[in-house]
Amino acid sequence: MTAITIAGALKRFGSGVAVDDVSLDIAEGEFVALLGPSGCGKTTLLRLIAGFETLSAGSICFGDRLVAGEGAHVPPEKRKVAIVFQSYALWPHMTVAENVGYALRVRGLGKAERRIKIGEALSAVELSGFEARRPADLSGGQRQRVALARCLAMDPAVILLDEPLANLDVHLRASMEETFRAFHERTGATMVYVTHDQAEAMAMADRIAVMEKGRILQVADPATLYDRPTSEGVARFVGNGRVVDCVILGPAGGDQSRVQLFGAESLVRASIGAQASGSGRLALKPERLAIGESGFAARVRKAVFKGSHTLYEIEPEAAPGLLLPLPSNERLAIGEVVRVSVRGGWLLPAGAGAAPLAEAA
Numbered sequence: 492m493t494a495i496t497i498a499g500a501l502k503r504f505g506s507g508v509a510v511d512d513v514s515l516d517i518a519e520g521e522f523v524a525l526l527g528p529s530g531c532g533k534t535t536l537l538r539l540i541a542g543f544e545t546l547s548a549g550s551i552c553f554g555d556r557l558v559a560g561e562g563a564h565v566p567p568e569k570r571k572v573a574i575v576f577q578s579y580a581l582w583p584h585m586t587v588a589e590n591v592g593y594a595l596r597v598r599g600l601g602k603a604e605r606r607i608k609i610g611e612a613l614s615a616v617e618l619s620g621f622e623a624r625r626p627a628d629l630s631g632g633q634r635q636r637v638a639l640a641r642c643l644a645m646d647p648a649v650i651l652l653d654e655p656l657a658n659l660d661v662h663l664r665a666s667m668e669e670t671f672r673a674f675h676e677r678t679g680a681t682m683v684y685v686t687h688d689q690a691e692a693m694a695m696a697d698r699i700a701v702m703e704k705g706r707i708l709q710v711a712d713p714a715t716l717y718d719r720p721t722s723e724g725v726a727r728f729v730g731n732g733r734v735v736d737c738v739i740l741g742p743a744g745g746d747q748s749r750v751q752l753f754g755a756e757s758l759v760r761a762s763i764g765a766q767a768s769g770s771g772r773l774a775l776k777p778e779r780l781a782i783g784e785s786g787f788a789a790r791v792r793k794a795v796f797k798g799s800h801t802l803y804e805i806e807p808e809a810a811p812g813l814l815l816p817l818p819s820n821e822r823l824a825i826g827e828v829v830r831v832s833v834r835g836g837w838l839l840p841a842g843a844g845a846a847p848l849a850e851a852a
């Protein structure tokens with residue numbers, strides 16, 4: 492397996508910049524997701540890693556080996572990368588075993604060796620016994636697992652995945668997330684996974700790079716991205732967050748600060764770079780708001796029953812026109828005024844930037 496070092500990667504298409512000065516270190520055996528809205532440059536970055544695009548500036552190394560940049564461009568077939576796309580691109584006339592073993596045959600491996608590698612690869616995706624089936628006789632999820640087995644049999648240094656679950660229905664996606672996770676644990680492969688679906692990225696990746704307009708806004712493990720965003724863009728994009736104005740009253744010990752929010756005082760978490768006083772920007776996740784006895788006053792404006800809970804939209808009395816999502820099991824009437832407390836708001840670092848990123852899907 493191979494570490495990937497991307498340094499100052501730039502990709503221009505004509506006058507447009509698709510990937511803008513991206514630096515990212517991916518450790519050997521790490522599972523990194525590239526997450527962001529449509530057009531943010533994640534597929535282009537993946538294609539640069541694969542070698543399908545040439546860099547306009549910067550460099551990419553696999554381990555110690557320079558594969559792109561400084562006049563070098565190692566072609567895709569020499570990079571030992573395997574790619575899994577949305578469309579599985581299986582040969583319909585070949586059996587599962589033939590599909591998985593095709594590239595091995597082209598490479599000149601003998602029959603016995605091929606059989607072993609095919610067996611191992613199919614076992615890694617839990618498809619042992621499916622060798623003789625044809626793609627038409629498989630479900631969508633099984634086909635995607637054959638595509639995974641095919642790339643595994645190639646013994647790749649790096650596995651790149653471009654929205655591989657986009658064509659599958661919701662139930663299948665959940666079970667395929669499990670398959671990818673198990674596959675990663677079992678193989679220890681270095682994996683880079685492109686998606687615009689944050690739940691998918693959160694469920695699988697060791698770290699997530701959130702991209703916007705060709706740049707990486709933040710790279711962190713899923714919990715850090717969710718709880719400690721460093722920019723307004725990430726705070727909004729991840730976990731359907733909202734960013735609101737508050738007044739910082741002062742530190743409250745540890746990483747806590749006291750803030751005035753919609754006319755009530757709250758304890759929130761603060762980053763090291765957060766200001767000690769003055770006006771601040773507070774990141775709120777819907778499930779960190781709770782209806783109770785204390786807190787700011789807000790009017791219930793909308794209610795959508797979701798089965799396990801009801802998703803309310805509340806309008807703080809101190810901020811007319813601002814609607815905040817709040818999931819709750821309480822039964823509240825539209826128009827009712829409630830008290831809302833903040834549990835675990837996150838005071839953004841000063842200068843976190845107000846660049847808007849498309850709301851999460």
Ligand SMILES: Nc1ncnc2c1ncn2[C@@H]1O[C@H](COP(=O)(O)OP(=O)(O)OP(=O)(O)O)[C@@H](O)[C@H]1O
Nearest residue numbers: 504508509527528529530531532533534535536687
């Ligand atoms: N071959 C190309 N020629 C010109 N512009 C391109 C080319 N490929 C990508 N772009 C542009 O580069 C930007 C980034 O595209 P890219 O496909 O990397 O985004 P993405 O985040 O993967 O989006 P999506 O999720 O929609 O696939 C877009 O503005 C796109 O139009």
